[in-house]
Amino acid sequence: MDRAGWHFQQVLIRFSRGCSDSLFTADMQTQIVLIDFENVQPDKLASVMGDHFRIVIFVGASQAKIPFEIADWLQRLGNRAEYVKISGNGSNALDFHIAFYIGQLLGSHPAAQFHIVSKDTGFDPLIAHLRSRHVKVERVLTIEEISGRPSSAGSPPVAKTTPEKKTPVTASSLKPAERIQLIRQRLLTPACPRPKTVATLTNWISGIFQKKLSAADVQVVVRGLKDEGTIAIEQNKVQVRGFK
Numbered sequence: 001m002d003r004a005g006w007h008f009q010q011v012l013i014r015f016s017r018g019c020s021d022s023l024f025t026a027d028m029q030t031q032i033v034l035i036d037f038e039n040v041q042p043d044k045l046a047s048v049m050g051d052h053f054r055i056v057i058f059v060g061a062s063q064a065k066i067p068f069e070i071a072d073w074l075q076r077l078g079n080r081a082e083y084v085k086i087s088g089n090g091s092n093a094l095d096f097h098i099a100f101y102i103g104q105l106l107g108s109h110p111a112a113q114f115h116i117v118s119k120d121t122g123f124d125p126l127i128a129h130l131r132s133r134h135v136k137v138e139r140v141l142t143i144e145e146i147s148g149r150p151s152s153a154g155s156p157p158v159a160k161t162t163p164e165k166k167t168p169v170t171a172s173s174l175k176p177a178e179r180i181q182l183i184r185q186r187l188l189t190p191a192c193p194r195p196k197t198v199a200t201l202t203n204w205i206s207g208i209f210q211k212k213l214s215a216a217d218v219q220v221v222v223r224g225l226k227d228e229g230t231i232a233i234e235q236n237k238v239q240v241r242g243f244k
């Protein structure tokens with residue numbers, strides 16, 4: 001079995017162990033976004049709303065207000081977002097706080113990728129040092145620049161000293177047959193709930209794949225499940241064969 005096949009088998013194993021619809025995100029690298037709110041005030045966070053993102057906004061001691069739009073986005077993220085209010089003033093006070101939090105978060109998320117959102121080039125020596133210790137970190141000027149890649153514009157390049165790890169399985173990397181296999185396994189797991197209508201089924205499949213599939217790709221999965229006999233559809237009602 002090649003590496004791609006092995007990774008896919010690990011996804012299947014995780015799907016067989018429980019019914020949480022967030023299981024698929026176990027294969028997605030944790031992305032931690034640290035926003036220097038003194039320096040950059042984004043107007044939205046739509047591009048970092050996936051379940052594998054965690055957001056920390058560092059607010060200056062003299063900043064008394066957060067725009068409603070940002071507060072609204074953060075509320076949607078729930079416990080995956082937090083504010084850090086800087087307690088004192090100083091030219092590098094916020095920078096030191098971000099450096100401390102990166103060190104702290106590395107303890108609980110050693111494989112995470114960090115994104116510092118700031119125009120402050122003072123972070124670049126820290127980033128170069130962290131990369132020399134094989135920490136995946138970049139500095140970006142805007143939220144929209146976050147790509148999930150180890151290096152990006154705004155961060156100093158560092159030569160690779162270790163072999164690049166193989167990219168984990170993601171929704172877009174799976175073949176249609178593999179997507180069908182994953183959903184079939186979830187539907188046939190006795191303890192798991194099963195969608196009762198076509199609309200809930202398509203929404204559920206989309207959610208399983210973190211909404212990374214097009215509507216057409218989702219329909220390919222539904223059609224494949226129907227053609228192979230895993231489900232039956234009658235008058236917009238879905239019946240999983242073997243379950244009532």
